[in-house]
Amino acid sequence: MDFITVSQYADMHGLSERTVRSWCSAGKMRGAFLSGKTWNIPADAPLPRKGKFRMSPLLKRLREEKEGRINGGIYHRTQIDLTYNSNHIEGSRLTHDQTRYIFETNMIGVADEAVSVDDIVETANHFRCIDLIIDRAEEKLSESLIKELHRILKTGTSDSRKDWFNVGDYKKLPNEVGGRDTCPPEQVHIQMKALLAEYNSKKEKKLEDIIDLHQRFESIHPFQDGNGRVGRLVMFKECLAAGIVPLIITDELKWFYYRGLSEWGHINGYLLDTCLTAQDNYKGLLDYFKIKY
Numbered sequence: 001m002d003f004i005t006v007s008q009y010a011d012m013h014g015l016s017e018r019t020v021r022s023w024c025s026a027g028k029m030r031g032a033f034l035s036g037k038t039w040n041i042p043a044d045a046p047l048p049r050k051g052k053f054r055m056s057p058l059l060k061r062l063r064e065e066k067e068g069r070i071n072g073g074i075y076h077r078t079q080i081d082l083t084y085n086s087n088h089i090e091g092s093r094l095t096h097d098q099t100r101y102i103f104e105t106n107m108i109g110v111a112d113e114a115v116s117v118d119d120i121v122e123t124a125n126h127f128r129c130i131d132l133i134i135d136r137a138e139e140k141l142s143e144s145l146i147k148e149l150h151r152i153l154k155t156g157t158s159d160s161r162k163d164w165f166n167v168g169d170y171k172k173l174p175n176e177v178g179g180r181d182t183c184p185p186e187q188v189h190i191q192m193k194a195l196l197a198e199y200n201s202k203k204e205k206k207l208e209d210i211i212d213l214h215q216r217f218e219s220i221h222p223f224q225d226g227n228g229r230v231g232r233l234v235m236f237k238e239c240l241a242a243g244i245v246p247l248i249i250t251d252e253l254k255w256f257y258y259r260g261l262s263e264w265g266h267i268n269g270y271l272l273d274t275c276l277t278a279q280d281n282y283k284g285l286l287d288y289f290k291i292k293y
Contacts, residue, residue: 085248147169205244
């Protein structure tokens with residue numbers, strides 16, 4: 001585990017050093033410890049949450065099954081379904097069964113066909129991303145957390161060997177999505193900071209708020225690549241944080257999802273209906289595993 005100083009943690013989260021020291025002294029910084037007169041803080045330590053966090057039965061079960069390494073439950077199914085569908089939307093050629101095999105055995109299990117190494121690496125990385133959002137579901141959404149998801153997702157890929165790609169940080173070069181211009185690189189930090197400030201100011205998040213966050217994130221398109229997968233991971237995390245049943249955009253819903261993203265702000269019903277359909281599908285899983293929602 002990597003540890004950082006009070007000053008580094010404060011800079012990372014836009015806080016004063018005095019505030020961070022106060023949290024450490026009060027025992028609010030998970031894993032922080034004193035070495036002499038210096039606080040050492042885990043680099044991935046979440047921000048203390050204001051008020052008491054009410055953990056949903058789903059999040060509780062996900063954490064229990066993750067920690068217990070239990071197969072055949074909702075954690076196992078979520079890892080495979082979310083990873084397969086989110087990657088497949090972005091062009092991965094791995095099948096659902098191949099994705100399952102990688103998760104269950106940590107082996108490839110592919111024969112008599114050519115498979116992209118990046119597809120395999122990003123599949124394994126996506127499993128780690130899901131673990132991260134389960135572990136840190138209640139953490140206030142921040143630029144550092146979003147960048148960490150991108151870093152995990154793209155580490156070890158061919159993109160990570162390109163200096164200009166900027167794994168784990170915002171894009172250096174302009175890009176587009178669906179033939180539409182996106183935020184210029186020099187404006188990404190400003191727009192992301194404003195988006196998160198507006199979103200985090202809402203005391204209670206509704207599904208519509210999370211969908212709006214997702215669409216605006218995708219419009220900014222802050223990373224060189226991997227925006228869709230990071231955005232859908234964030235959407236899943238924020239549903240867990242708000243006690244809302246999450247959703248997995250399946251490959252079958254892909255074109256409705258794309259239409260919804262492009263029409264948001266004009267006809268919000270397209271994306272909302274698609275997300276509600278995806279949510280209903282996930283509710284079916286919760287019913288099967290007898291998890292209340």
